[in-house]
Amino acid sequence: MPRAGLSTPAVVDVALAIVDEHGLAALTLAAVAQRVGVAAPSLYKHVRGLDALLQKVSAAATAQLADVLSRAAAGKAGLDAVRAVADAYRRFALDRPGRYPATQRLPEPADPAHVAASERAVNTVFAVLHAYGITGDDAVDATRFIRSALHGFVSLEVGGGFGLPQDVDRSFDRLVGAIDTALRTWPRTS
Amino acid sequence: MPRAGLSTPAVVDVALAIVDEHGLAALTLAAVAQRVGVAAPSLYKHVRGLDALLQKVSAAATAQLADVLSRAAAGKAGLDAVRAVADAYRRFALDRPGRYPATQRLPEPADPAHVAASERAVNTVFAVLHAYGITGDDAVDATRFIRSALHGFVSLEVGGGFGLPQDVDRSFDRLVGAIDTALRTWPRTS
DNA sequence: CCTGGCTGGCTAATGCCAGTAGCTTTTGGG
DNA sequence: CCCAAAAGCTACTGGCATTAGCCAGCCAGG
Numbered sequence: 001m002p003r004a005g006l007s008t009p010a011v012v013d014v015a016l017a018i019v020d021e022h023g024l025a026a027l028t029l030a031a032v033a034q035r036v037g038v039a040a041p042s043l044y045k046h047v048r049g050l051d052a053l054l055q056k057v058s059a060a061a062t063a064q065l066a067d068v069l070s071r072a073a074a075g076k077a078g079l080d081a082v083r084a085v086a087d088a089y090r091r092f093a094l095d096r097p098g099r100y101p102a103t104q105r106l107p108e109p110a111d112p113a114h115v116a117a118s119e120r121a122v123n124t125v126f127a128v129l130h131a132y133g134i135t136g137d138d139a140v141d142a143t144r145f146i147r148s149a150l151h152g153f154v155s156l157e158v159g160g161g162f163g164l165p166q167d168v169d170r171s172f173d174r175l176v177g178a179i180d181t182a183l184r185t186w187p188r189t190s
Numbered sequence: 191m192p193r194a195g196l197s198t199p200a201v202v203d204v205a206l207a208i209v210d211e212h213g214l215a216a217l218t219l220a221a222v223a224q225r226v227g228v229a230a231p232s233l234y235k236h237v238r239g240l241d242a243l244l245q246k247v248s249a250a251a252t253a254q255l256a257d258v259l260s261r262a263a264a265g266k267a268g269l270d271a272v273r274a275v276a277d278a279y280r281r282f283a284l285d286r287p288g289r290y291p292a293t294q295r296l297p298e299p300a301d302p303a304h305v306a307a308s309e310r311a312v313n314t315v316f317a318v319l320h321a322y323g324i325t326g327d328d329a330v331d332a333t334r335f336i337r338s339a340l341h342g343f344v345s346l347e348v349g350g351g352f353g354l355p356q357d358v359d360r361s362f363d364r365l366v367g368a369i370d371t372a373l374r375t376w377p378r379t380s
Numbered sequence: 381c382c383t384g385g386c387t388g389g390c391t392a393a394t395g396c397c398a399g400t401a402g403c404t405t406t407t408g409g410g
Numbered sequence: 411c412c413c414a415a416a417a418g419c420t421a422c423t424g425g426c427a428t429t430a431g432c433c434a435g436c437c438a439g440g
Contacts, residue, residue: 118353144358
């Protein structure tokens, strides 16, 4: 019996491939095992269980999203920055509809990479807000607003929640405009 | 063997109770069967299967949400109406964290009650927008914006997505304010 | 009243999944 | 070269959805 030469990262990579191809719900240990040509229980040598695998997938997806966002925001400010970040966020969700929902899992405190990725994503938004002169608790509120609007939009879009035939791109452009308007007039407490 | 005297609505009611008590993920046919004191396969006499039951739960939850929203909006306009609808939406999600996610399922075209409930919810938002003078395609965009912001916020809140300790109520108030500001300055095409 | 058929239950069985226990084989470091 | 840790394996348990096919209760029509 030749060994398969698995490893934890290899298992996570296969999991990501399954998620990309068939969606997050299709991620099962059985599917991973079949894909790498191994019996299902063998995976427990590399991963604590399904939930731990989901957490690692979440960490990887979140790290990728954070990359995409920070790259998009680089060197921009104001509406430009908001549009760039929002477009990048939406494109990530549409391009990788399986991976995106994984980013919504709470970061695992015991996994520093996961926590760091999550913070990197939030910090990108904070940086954008800083250019609007929004800081401190005001920035917390504004970040929640932006996350809510973006997450809400793309999750509805990916889930087919927009029943009407009207142009979704235009709706998103307007959402970006609405965010910009709101940030310009954001209440300042500090 | 005395009969249990089940019926489709009775099964749905039990399903709703389970969802309220233990969350949507806990809704299984086995759980419903145990609760009503019947063997699992018996449920198929009243429901096509788990997915059909989830759809009926979604229809019921959506109808209730539509009620709550339209009641909240009644007789109000402008910021008052936005705040009332937003608060009602959020309260529904927080009060019934199991039921809320069921409202996000796409309405089943073959279930007129489901479709009607969904339309009723959307129409409530449309009515609010009308008071802002937003109609037609502009209203479609604005509705998507509002749904996105509200759904995003409450799903993040319910999911524990707001890691920071800052006051979530205040963040929501500001989100409501941001929506109002955006609607006031919403682009008019028509 | 009583009887036949519909209907709502049942049991048995299949198949998929996660996870545990405990065995064997490979493999690399001393 | 050897031996122990690591990486596979098989066997098993228990939970779930779903299907098939059986049987009993209940109601309508004679």
